[in-house]
Amino acid sequence: MDKKLIEFRKDLVSGDWVLVSSTLQKKPVFFDHVDSKPLPKSKCPFENPQKASHGEVLLWLPKRGKNDFKNWWLQVLKNRYPVIETNKVCSPVYKKNIFEFTPGSGFQELVIMRDHGRHFGLMNKEEIELILEAYTIRYHALCLEPCVEYILILHNAGPRAGASVPHPHSQIFAIPIIPPDVSRSLVGAVNYFQKNRRCVHCDMLKWETKKKERIIYQNDSFTALAPYASKVAYEVRIFPKKHEARFEMVDQEQKSDLAEAMRAVFSRIYKNLKNPDYNFFIHTAPPKESGKSHYHWHMEILPRVAVWGGLELGAGIEVVKISPEETAKLLRK
């Protein structure tokens, strides 16, 4: 592979974008293999990010009652091993023979939490609120970048979820294309809206709240449920009860309710599934598209308890070995 090849390529048939990036060949991996023993703190690159030469701190938030950097609880840094190239220059989509591509430029930030072994399942509400505060501050800052088409906030925990460092950290990607999964989700919401003049997620939430079969948790502003057609076993989604297309519009009160919903969900996943690896991410309307008001932002949480086989990869049909109804029953406790 070309040494510096970083580009988004469009599949000619499906129209889906993929990222071809050769940048990670030198990235150190701090898990030996998926069943490796926990990395000792002394070898962790996120214990003292400044010592590990991660560069400029884009944002930091202290522990409650503290205001000095020594007492940071969270810091946001540029990812030292990005899969995309940090670049403010806007690039068009180029034609190359019959194919299309655009340079893999954008921004990739790391949100590092202070405590080495304190994953979401063990965090308190106040800690999760700080993380949500950082997500929204950075989201608003990245929205100002002219070439950013989508901002994806995600969190990988554990080697099965694709994390290379076991220390709790989230990532924020600001990229020049709309990811295929988000695209499909947006198109599905538009189609439903055009047919029914209502938001598909609001309709689904109304039904689920009435039936209660797949509801896991509710508070004043948020509902957590196991989706009817879950993509993986034990999948959970958290939705704002009030229709809102954009995650970045959450106010302080909603942020507090979201933190409590996340605390409840992650602590139950930790307890009932015995601390599994997991991914979560936020799906929200693209920052530039003001006409996407029929979208309904949400958080998807995917515990990684299964490995994909041929049916998943060959047919895109995921085999979910526990029903969403059973998942909800288990995670209500």
Ligand SMILES: [Zn+2]
């Ligand atoms: Zn650490």
Ligand SMILES: [Zn+2]
């Ligand atoms: Zn809605």
